[in-house]
Amino acid sequence: MKLLDDGFFYPAIDEENCVHCDNCKKVCPIHQPENKLLGRYPRDCYYGWHKDESIRMQSTSGGIFSAIAEWVLENSNSCVYGALYDDDWRICHKGVDSLVGLDRLRQSKYVQSSLGSCYSEIQERLNRHELILFCGTPCQVNGLQRFLRKDYEKLLLVDFVCHGVSSPLIFEAYVQHIEKKQGSRLKRFRFRDKVSVGNVPSLGHTTMVFENSRKISSECNLYLQAYINGLMQRVSCEMCPFASRYRMSDITLGDFWGIEDAIPMLKDQYPKGISLILSNTEKGHVICQELLDRIHLVKTELLYAFNGKNKQFEIPVSAKKSSQQLYNDVKKIGVQLALAKALGLRTLLLMYYGWCKVRMKAYLPKTIYRWMVFFKRSLIVYKKQS
Helix, strand or coil, rough: EECCCCEEEEEECCCCCCCCCCCCHCCCEEEECCCCHHHHHCCCEEEECCCCCCHHHHCCCCCCHHHHHHHHHHCCCCCEEEEEEECCEEEEEEEECCCHHHHHHCCCCCCCEEEECHHHHHHHHHHHCCCCEEEEEHHHHHHHHHHCCCCCCEEEEEEEECCCCCCCHHHHHHHHHHHHHHHEEEEEEEEEEEECCEEEEEEEEEEEEECCCCCCEEECCCHHHHHHHCCCHHHHHHHHCCCCEEEECCEEECCCCCCCHCCEEEEEEEHHHEEEEECCCCHHHHHHHCCCCCCEEEEECHHHHHHCCCHHHHHCCCCCCCCHHHHHHHHHCCHHHHHHHHHHHHHHHHHHHHHHHHHHHHHHCCCHHHHHHHHHHHHHHHHHHH
């Protein structure tokens, strides 16, 4: 894997050792993209969450991945592969064979992960008839399928609604920046942490805990905002053939954005995280039924999943600016200024406006806040009429 000017690693061929068999291209999801119709249209659609409230709150969404992983690991000769932070805060795929290490696989990472040798490890384990769960981006799942070249009964494939991956080099620079600024090594990092400000719950905090016991938690994290705004995604993510309703996995997971609008009684559950679960195969359907004792699972209409709020079910992520320019700026002016520059003044102002709004709602008396909202809406109506 070679580092290019946009801060991403790309596969490169060693021409001296290459025998021109073309097997690398034959198993590459990008060189040989699947016809979307060869994927599986979701069989069933569910919303749900883990019944263990602590696990649900530790998860980015509703904790369904944890429930699937727990079920797998309770079987003998089993292993769960997913993305985790290593000791130097690099993102890599590793196997976990006990519930003790499962916590490291929870939470969204939003960074390109290094697969290392996990594909060949999985193949060896499957040949020993072990039960394996692999969770990754849709392209990583299809990459594993192509690498194995045949179906395995004891392999469970889980992907998620993917918004693209960001540069591991930019994330590394960001971690180094905050460690230097705080004068301490990072101990814990969580995107989209579930934090309450006053009486207002939020799904959008980025929380960092350092070895000197200092803790920072904020909705105004520049790195996460740049990712959400499509400023750091890999070029291939803009042409992703897997941004489709047709899935290559057994189960697809994601945040069920918009379900609280379709089913108003779920509004109270929204701040705790509601998962979208799609069973795409018979194997995936059976696993969902096996989880009923540990998750709250409700079958719902498939059209609720395709409501326009999970856009990557329909189209690839669209990058607003070149990630190469951002990476060059990181090297020239530092990661903090580079991220602020990429976001632009308007986005920064909107971000801090949202921050002020949450705090006003959290700490002002409810009556005053409601009157402010009323006057704002009245002003908007007046402007439209005039």
